[in-house]
Amino acid sequence: MxxxxxxxxxxxxxxxxxxxxxxxxxxxxxxxxxxxxxxxxxxxxxxxxxxxxxxxxxxxxxxxxxxxxxxxxxxxxxxxxxxxxxxxxxxxxxxxxxxxxxxxxxxxxxxxxxxxxAIKAALSAHDVRRIAVITPYLPVGDDSVSRFFTDSGYDLLSVQGLGMPSPAKISHVSETGLRDAVKEIDSADVEAIVQVGTNVAMSRLAAAAEFWLGKPVLSNNxxxxxxxxxxxxxxxxxxxxxxxxxxx
Known part of the structure; x- marks a missing residue:
């Protein structure tokens, strides 16, 4: 059964x-x-x-x-x-x-x-290598995220940290803040935008951002x-x- x-x-x-x-x-x-x-x-x-x-x-x-x-x-x-x-x-x-x-x-x-x-498989599915990344962290956390992507062989063009001071505060990031972060890091050279941090609620905003950017916007969750x-x-x-x- x-x-x-x-x-x-x-x-x-x-x-x-x-x-x-x-x-x-x-x-x-x-x-x-x-x-x-x-x-x-x-x-x-x-x-x-x-x-x-x-x-x-x-x-x-x-x-x-x-x-x-x-x-x-x-x-x-x-x-x-x-x-x-x-x-x-x-x-x-x-x-x-x-x-x-x-x-x-x-x-x-x-x-x-x-x-x-999972992230490597998602980027492979979209066949992209040049990326920009949104993190929930201050610069000390951004460094660790950058190391993951560069060690994994991606061309990391930009990293935008949202500056959340503690794990619980990460969930306080608003969709407006995420929209602004996407606009800040996007450029013509960026093939995909990746958001890391599973306490950031970005799944629906990422889908909307894909529509108006015309490129993959990948939420961690x-x-x-x-x-x-x-x-x-x-x-x-x-x-x-x-x-x-x-x-x-």
Whole structure:
């Protein structure tokens, strides 16, 4: 027998305990017969205004990820989505495979979707290399994000940090602020705009921005959910969240 509400796929989702944007955004993207089941990485809402503070938040996320994965694995999901941005576990391309393997082990061998692989797959689907990136951070966090994209071989033309001082405050970024950030970093040379930070609610704004820019605008939550669905055999085109979910 199959799960009555999620007969096609149950998606386990783990997010930081401060995150209030990922769960509602991912739920809005669900195809029929797919359900999401969220566990929380227990972290404090520490300031991220300097390098020690940013590193403390990252350490909290890393140390609490495996317990959160194990908690959500108890409902026997078909896969697990790690709802954090790419720099959270990034120590370079040579270690990413080890990180992913450790997440899969914590998930009992289930498929795991993480931002590094999902973002690379999304950019490959659009066949782009020259990008601009929006982050929720102050410059100390922007540096980590920039390192991820440059280490991954992308031509990073611009980075725009939104300057949020703590993990919970990231959810306070408005659509107006996001619109202004998109306008600020866009140029004729930019092939795609990528937003990182799963506590930024940008999935619908990104879809609107694609329409008036005529280029991919990729929200972290949309990218993660698209990759989780496609990796696990769900090919439904979900409208209203941009070209990635609607066309790929």
């Amino acid at each position: 199959t799960d009555s509400l999620g007969p096609r796929l149950k998606v386990g989702v783990v997010v930081p305990s401060t995150n209030t944007s990922a769960q509602p955004e991912l739920d809005a993207m669900r195809p029929d017969g797919v359900t999401n089941h969220t566990g929380r990485m227990l972290i404090d809402d520490d300031p991220m205004v300097d390098e020690p503070g940013f590193d403390r938040v990252m350490r909290g996320i890393r140390s609490s990820t495996h317990p959160a994965i194990r908690s959500v694995a108890c409902c026997d999901p078909g896969c697990v989505l790690i709802g954090v941005s790419p720099e959270s576990y990034w120590e370079g391309t040579e270690t990413q495979g080890q990180v992913l393997a450790s997440m899969r082990a914590a998930a009992g061998g289930r498929p795991v979707t993480m931002s590094p692989e 949309t990218v993660l959910y698209w990759h989780a669905l496609r990796q696990n055999g769900i090919a439904d085109r979900v409208r209203g969240f941009g070209s990635l979910l609607g066309e790929h």
